[in-house]
Amino acid sequence: MTFIQPAFDGTEIAAAAPAKSRRIVDDYEAWIDEVWPYYLAAADTGLPFTVDEISRKHHLPDPPHPKSQWGSLPVRLQNYGIIRHHDGGTSARARHSMVHVWIGVPPAHREAVAEHRREERATKAAARAAEKQTAA
Numbered sequence: 001m002t003f004i005q006p007a008f009d010g011t012e013i014a015a016a017a018p019a020k021s022r023r024i025v026d027d028y029e030a031w032i033d034e035v036w037p038y039y040l041a042a043a044d045t046g047l048p049f050t051v052d053e054i055s056r057k058h059h060l061p062d063p064p065h066p067k068s069q070w071g072s073l074p075v076r077l078q079n080y081g082i083i084r085h086h087d088g089g090t091s092a093r094a095r096h097s098m099v100h101v102w103i104g105v106p107p108a109h110r111e112a113v114a115e116h117r118r119e120e121r122a123t124k125a126a127a128r129a130a131e132k133q134t135a136a
Contacts, residue, residue, distance in 0.1 A: 023061040031063045035073065043082045043104025050099050052091040074102060081105055081114030 025031035038058045042049045051074055054060070063069035077083045086103035105113050 022059070024064060024066065025061045026064055028064055028069060031061065031069075032073070032076070035060045039073070039077055040082060043077070043102070044107070046104055046106075048086045048101045048103045050089055050091055050101055052099065056092070074100065077102075079114065079117050081110035081112070081117065084113070 025034060035055075038054055038060060039051075042054045051070060055070075063073075074083060078085075082105060083102040084105055085100055087101040088098050089101040091097065091099040
């Protein structure tokens with residue numbers, strides 16, 4: 001069996017230019033500071049939205065590690081009582097896979113929601129610690 005090396009003499013069709021990628025912010029907290037106002041404004045509208053929808057609409061930059069850090073933004077927004085889960089939907093960025101649809105918490109209720117989430121997390125942490133203690 002023989003292998004024939006193709007000639008790279010320029011007669012091949014050139015590949016398409018790579019797609020323009022979004023700007024990536026080097027510092028995670030700086031990224032949060034930059035994108036936060038857009039998600040706060042989306043929450044204040046009272047209309048459902050996806051993280052991707054707001055990102056595309058305002059041409060927001062990516063975090064330092066886009067594949068893993070986009071998901072932490074809604075968690076942080078939830079912890080501050082700004083958004084809550086509304087439904088499921090699809091995302092063009094995630095190749096039309098299922099994503100969360102969020103809706104804003106009314107400003108008058110945000111502190112109460114944030115306090116409730118803090119208490120919930122503390123209770124779960126205490127339960128995990130007690131479970132580890134009994135297992136040891």
